[in-house]
Amino acid sequence: MKHLNITTKDTKKNMNISEIQKLKREKKAVILVHNYQRPEIQDIADYLGDSLELSRIAAKSDAKIIVFCGVRFMAESAKILSPEKIVLLPREEAGCELANMATKEELMKFKSKYPNACVVSYVNTNADIKAETDVCCTSANAVKVIQGVSAKQIIFVPDRNLANYVQRFTDKEIIPWNGFCYVHDGMKADTAKKIKSSYPDAKLVVHPECQKEMINLADAITSTGGMVKFARESNADKIIIGTEEGMIYRLQKENPNKIFYTIGNARMCRNMKMTTLEDVLLALREEKYRIELPDFILKAAKKSLDRMLEYN
Numbered sequence: 164m165k166h167l168n169i170t171t172k173d174t175k176k177n178m179n180i181s182e183i184q185k186l187k188r189e190k191k192a193v194i195l196v197h198n199y200q201r202p203e204i205q206d207i208a209d210y211l212g213d214s215l216e217l218s219r220i221a222a223k224s225d226a227k228i229i230v231f232c233g234v235r236f237m238a239e240s241a242k243i244l245s246p247e248k249i250v251l252l253p254r255e256e257a258g259c260e261l262a263n264m265a266t267k268e269e270l271m272k273f274k275s276k277y278p279n280a281c282v283v284s285y286v287n288t289n290a291d292i293k294a295e296t297d298v299c300c301t302s303a304n305a306v307k308v309i310q311g312v313s314a315k316q317i318i319f320v321p322d323r324n325l326a327n328y329v330q331r332f333t334d335k336e337i338i339p340w341n342g343f344c345y346v347h348d349g350m351k352a353d354t355a356k357k358i359k360s361s362y363p364d365a366k367l368v369v370h371p372e373c374q375k376e377m378i379n380l381a382d383a384i385t386s387t388g389g390m391v392k393f394a395r396e397s398n399a400d401k402i403i404i405g406t407e408e409g410m411i412y413r414l415q416k417e418n419p420n421k422i423f424y425t426i427g428n429a430r431m432c433r434n435m436k437m438t439t440l441e442d443v444l445l446a447l448r449e450e451k452y453r454i455e456l457p458d459f460i461l462k463a464a465k466k467s468l469d470r471m472l473e474y475n
């Protein structure tokens with residue numbers, strides 16, 4: 164009976180995948196998938212990557228429809244960069260809890276308090292914040308952006324841990340927003356130390372959204388795109404990964420001879436895990452949920468994203 168259930172489930176999954184592939188071809192769509200998505204979603208990606216990699220692809224793609232398997236701010240960024248395209252977010256409610264910690268009202272107060280400061284916003288912000296931002300950044304290029312802007316004072320929105328991390332690389336005054344990603348902020352250095360002592364020859368790689376105690380322990384601090392490169396190029400055959408657990412699936416698949424460990428219990432982002440194959444299929448079939456933004460937001464936010472794309 165159990166065997167029968169698994170077979171039925173697999174058949175359904177395969178049917179969904181072939182229907183997705185068929186609709187994708189017919190509608191000239193492209194599927195962009197973030198590294199934290201479920202394994203079965205990663206497996207149907209045309210492009211799998213971090214926010215910066217996917218933003219670049221969205222900007223260059225000649226597809227008519229972009230299906231963005233990630234969270235809302237990512238799909239919004241794709242729409243801002245390619246306003247003529249249809250951008251679909253398969254789960255309408257998949258937001259980023261970090262992005263939602265920054266409000267326009269609060270940002271305006273910051274701006275009037277520090278009138279000479281430049282506003283650098285992490286790409287993990289909603290479109291109205293990007294529209295009030297001078298330049299966006301991702302975890303992959305935040306240090307370069309901070310070093311590149313001419314202002315001596317920088318309001319950094321919304322992640323306090325990333326703000327503290329970039330402060331290590333500049334004498335400029337970074338004024339951090341008090342936001343955090345509960346997935347990364349929740350990873351504890353004590354747990355990482357225990358894992359390190361169990362696997363003394365393993366390397367520890369952490370995301371800069373982690374707290375400074377974790378960052379201080381790490382052998383490398385990098386974005387998820389950087390983790391892909393590190394895993395490929397490092398001599399270490401055991402690597403402890405300090406980011407959302409979805410990353411492990413990709414790393415293990417691309418590096419079958421290496422072993423990857425999470426920090427303690429797997430840390431999962433509930434919003435990143437919402438999207439299922441059925442959602443992607445429905446998104447393609449019914450062309451939903453479309454990202455629509457007011458024209459003035461599209462135009463203003465595009466400037467801050469375009470400036471970000473100038474930094475490698």
Ligand code: SF4
Nearest residue numbers: 259260261344346432
């Ligand atoms: S992992 Fe953190 S930053 Fe990424 S989408 Fe989830 S809440 Fe937002």
